[in-house]
Amino acid sequence: MSIEHTAAMFGLQATACAELGSPLYAALLRRAAQDVRDGGPCAAAVAGHEDAPGPQAVALRLLGGVHALVLTGRAPALAAHYPGAGGTFDPDRPDAAWPAFRAAVADNLPWVRDWLTRPPQTNEVGRANLLIAGLLHTLGERRLPVRLFELGSSAGLNLLADRFHCGSAGYVYGPEDSPVRLTDAWRSPAPDWLPAHAAPMEFTERRGCDLSPIDPRSADGSLALRAYVWPDQPARTARLDGALRLAAGLPTRVDTVGAADFLQSVEVAPGALTVVWHSVMRQYVPTPEWDRVEAELARLAAAATPEAPFLHLAFEPRRVAGQHRFMLAARDGAGPVRLLAEAFPHGLPAWAADPARAAGPEGTDGP
Numbered sequence: 001m002s003i004e005h006t007a008a009m010f011g012l013q014a015t016a017c018a019e020l021g022s023p024l025y026a027a028l029l030r031r032a033a034q035d036v037r038d039g040g041p042c043a044a045a046v047a048g049h050e051d052a053p054g055p056q057a058v059a060l061r062l063l064g065g066v067h068a069l070v071l072t073g074r075a076p077a078l079a080a081h082y083p084g085a086g087g088t089f090d091p092d093r094p095d096a097a098w099p100a101f102r103a104a105v106a107d108n109l110p111w112v113r114d115w116l117t118r119p120p121q122t123n124e125v126g127r128a129n130l131l132i133a134g135l136l137h138t139l140g141e142r143r144l145p146v147r148l149f150e151l152g153s154s155a156g157l158n159l160l161a162d163r164f165h166c167g168s169a170g171y172v173y174g175p176e177d178s179p180v181r182l183t184d185a186w187r188s189p190a191p192d193w194l195p196a197h198a199a200p201m202e203f204t205e206r207r208g209c210d211l212s213p214i215d216p217r218s219a220d221g222s223l224a225l226r227a228y229v230w231p232d233q234p235a236r237t238a239r240l241d242g243a244l245r246l247a248a249g250l251p252t253r254v255d256t257v258g259a260a261d262f263l264q265s266v267e268v269a270p271g272a273l274t275v276v277w278h279s280v281m282r283q284y285v286p287t288p289e290w291d292r293v294e295a296e297l298a299r300l301a302a303a304a305t306p307e308a309p310f311l312h313l314a315f316e317p318r319r320v321a322g323q324h325r326f327m328l329a330a331r332d333g334a335g336p337v338r339l340l341a342e343a344f345p346h347g348l349p350a351w352a353a354d355p356a357r358a359a360g361p362e363g364t365d366g367p
Helices: 002-019 023-037 041-046 058-071 098-107 109-115 125-139 157-163 219-227 234-249 259-264 287-303
Strands: 146-151 165-168 171-173 181-183 203-210 253-256 273-279 310-320 323-332 337-343 350-352
Touching (some): 002 023, 002 058, 023 098, 058 098, 125 157, 125 165, 125 181, 146 157, 146 259, 157 203, 203 259, 287 310, 310 337
Parallel strands (some): 273 310
Antiparallel strands (some): 310 323, 323 337, 337 350
8 A cells, every 4th residue: 555655646746747837747757656566766766755645745856856866967868858957858759758767766776765855845936926916915005114934935035035026917026137037927917906016125134944944055955946846847947046046145044943933933023014924835834833833823913013014925725615726815914814816836827816715714715
């Protein structure tokens, strides 16, 4: 049952990759699932992780480890099939990369098995599109400085979200010369609650937390971030490259601590909007820990006043009307949770949420 569980998880991830525009990874994972069942190199790679629950994303860990081999020049035969490494993926021959992938795993088992111990950390900067939009919506005409606290920050790239350029029909935000360009951010038209040309926001504090933070300015950190981007999605690679250039000159603080303990150090402050945000990290947090997080968020919400407001923004998977959706939820102080927008898991493009689902009690359709 353990082997079959792993193979099933690989199959589910293959379907997700296909739906999210990575035919290369979809094809590789389908073959890897069978290789696990057959006791091949992929089975040896995941040995000891067979019963890992879905949120641990064993399939993505395997893909990340092999992609790191490609990026460091250790798997040249496979690089020929990875567009991000200068190779070519032929959609008419989706399985062409499999022999080289299988050989890369077999020839580098200690390397790949080490990557199986690492949590996937994409630090996907496309998700900043939703977070910035929620912040602009809540601020409205208020000209308050922002104190930003992020849960599950990874490398802290989205702590610099206001330095990214976001744009689509009827909406522009951020420096025009930013190396991170989130273009076509919204399905046309952008929501009417977004300003056409939003003024720059002032950030007086930026701080995040992560149990295993990544230093984006180090060679190892940069490799880890690049390895978890899917190699046949050049737009995501370009966004990450831009964010790494930005982070090189604008270091951020990410504390090595759990989310609940991190929030215990956060208080609202007069004359500023205190913001806690996070994106696609809830699934990696055990339920008891998340219960503590929610208690801290409730504490901050109760402490908020008009002079010291508090905002919680979350771009996370939620159950909405019986469906699994990635939604931007906003809660201003102790007010109701509002579902503002929806997007694909990597954040682009986004579209306005159905107004009929734009409000509801906390937890009713929670992540």
